[in-house]
Amino acid sequence: MAQNNTENTKIVLGKNQYGKAEVRVVKITRDTARHEIEDLSVTSQLRGDFDAAHFDGDNGHVVPTDTQKNTVFGFARDGVGSPEQFLIRLANHFTSEFDWVTGGRWEAEQFAWERIATSSQAEGHDHSFVRKGQEVRNAVVVKDGDTVQVISGLNDLTVLKSTQSGFVGYPKDRFTTLEETTDRILATDVSARWRYSPEAVANGSVDFNKSYDDVKALLLEGFTEGYSYALQQTLFQMAQKVLNAHLEIEEVRFSTPNKHHFLVDLTPFGLDNPNEVFYAADRPYGLIEANFQRESISDDSNAWDGITGFC
Numbered sequence: 001m002a003q004n005n006t007e008n009t010k011i012v013l014g015k016n017q018y019g020k021a022e023v024r025v026v027k028i029t030r031d032t033a034r035h036e037i038e039d040l041s042v043t044s045q046l047r048g049d050f051d052a053a054h055f056d057g058d059n060g061h062v063v064p065t066d067t068q069k070n071t072v073f074g075f076a077r078d079g080v081g082s083p084e085q086f087l088i089r090l091a092n093h094f095t096s097e098f099d100w101v102t103g104g105r106w107e108a109e110q111f112a113w114e115r116i117a118t119s120s121q122a123e124g125h126d127h128s129f130v131r132k133g134q135e136v137r138n139a140v141v142v143k144d145g146d147t148v149q150v151i152s153g154l155n156d157l158t159v160l161k162s163t164q165s166g167f168v169g170y171p172k173d174r175f176t177t178l179e180e181t182t183d184r185i186l187a188t189d190v191s192a193r194w195r196y197s198p199e200a201v202a203n204g205s206v207d208f209n210k211s212y213d214d215v216k217a218l219l220l221e222g223f224t225e226g227y228s229y230a231l232q233q234t235l236f237q238m239a240q241k242v243l244n245a246h247l248e249i250e251e252v253r254f255s256t257p258n259k260h261h262f263l264v265d266l267t268p269f270g271l272d273n274p275n276e277v278f279y280a281a282d283r284p285y286g287l288i289e290a291n292f293q294r295e296s297i298s299d300d301s302n303a304w305d306g307i308t309g310f311c
C-alpha cells in the first residue's frame with residue numbers, strides 16, 4: 001500500500017476501486033428476421049495502482065469511467081453470450097490493456113425476455129417480446145492477478161408449497177405465541193448465488209448458460225421434494241441438489257424471506273377453514289440465510305466482497 005507524506009501525518013490508501021455502475025445495455029441480434037434480445041445492467045470497477053490519482057490529482061492511470069461504459073457497449077456489438085463470459089471478457093480486456101490495472105470487479109444483472117405468442121405465430125413473434133416475469137439472473141466476476149472468480153445467481157424466484165411443510169419442535173418461552181403446525185404454506189422469494197471453482201473457470205469448461213438453467217431447475221426441484229420441517233432444511237435440500245450435480249460449483253448461498261401465510265379465522269362468518277383461506281402478510285417476514293459449501297474448500301476467497309444481502 002502506498003503512503004503519502006502530508007504535513008505531519010502519514011496517510012495510507014486502503015482498498016479502492018472505481019468504474020461505471022449499472023450500464024444498461026440492450027443487444028439485438030438481427031442477422032435474420034427472427035431477432036434475439038440480450039438485456040443487461042453491467043457494472044465495471046477497476047483495481048490496481050491508482051495512488052497518484054488519490055494523492056496527487058494525477059489522472060495518468062485513471063481509465064475514465066466513461067471509457068469503461070463505452071467498452072461495455074463496444075463489446076456488446078459482438079453479442080453477450082452469457083453474462084459471465086461477457087464479464088470475463090471485460091476483466092481480461094482491462095487487465096491486459098492497462099499495465100497498472102491488476103484486477104477488478106464486474107457485475108451484471110440480466111433481464112430475460114420471451115417472444116410474444118400470437119394466434120398467427122404460436123412459436124412466438126419474430127421481433128416482439130414480453131419481459132419474463134420470474135427471476136432476475138445475476139453474475140459477478142472478480143479478477144485478482146491471474147485468478148478469476150465467478151459467482152452466478154438469481155433474485156426473486158418466488159416459490160410456494162401449499163402443503164408438505166410444517167414447523168414444530170421449537171423452544172417455547174413466555175413470548176411464544178406461534179402454534180405448532182404440520183401443514184402450512186411455505187413461500188419465499190429465493191435469492192441464491194453460487195461460486196464456481198477458479199480452476200473450472202480457468203480451463204473454460206463451464207457453459208454458464210447451461211449451468212444457470214440447470215442450477216435453477218435443481219433449486220426448484222429441491223424446493224418441491226419431500227416434507228419441509230423448516231425453510232432452513234429446505235435450503236439445505238436445494239443446495240445439496242446443486243452441489244451433488246455440479247462438481248465445478250464450490251458453494252451456494254441463500255437469502256430467503258419466509259413469507260408468512262396466516263390461516264384466517266372464518267368462524268365469525270359461520271364458516272370453517274380447513275387450510276384454504278390465508279392472509280398473506282408482507283411484513284414482518286422471517287429472514288433465513290444460509291451458506292453451504294464443500295468441506296474441502298477454504299473460505300478465504302474475497303470474491304464475495306461487495307455482494308450485499310447475504311450473510
Ligand SMILES: O=c1[nH]c(=O)c2[nH]c(=O)[nH]c2[nH]1
Pocket residue numbers: 167178229230231232258286288
Ligand atoms: O421455516 C421456518 N423457520 C424458522 O426459523 C421459523 N421461525 C418461525 O417463527 N417460523 C419459522 N419457519
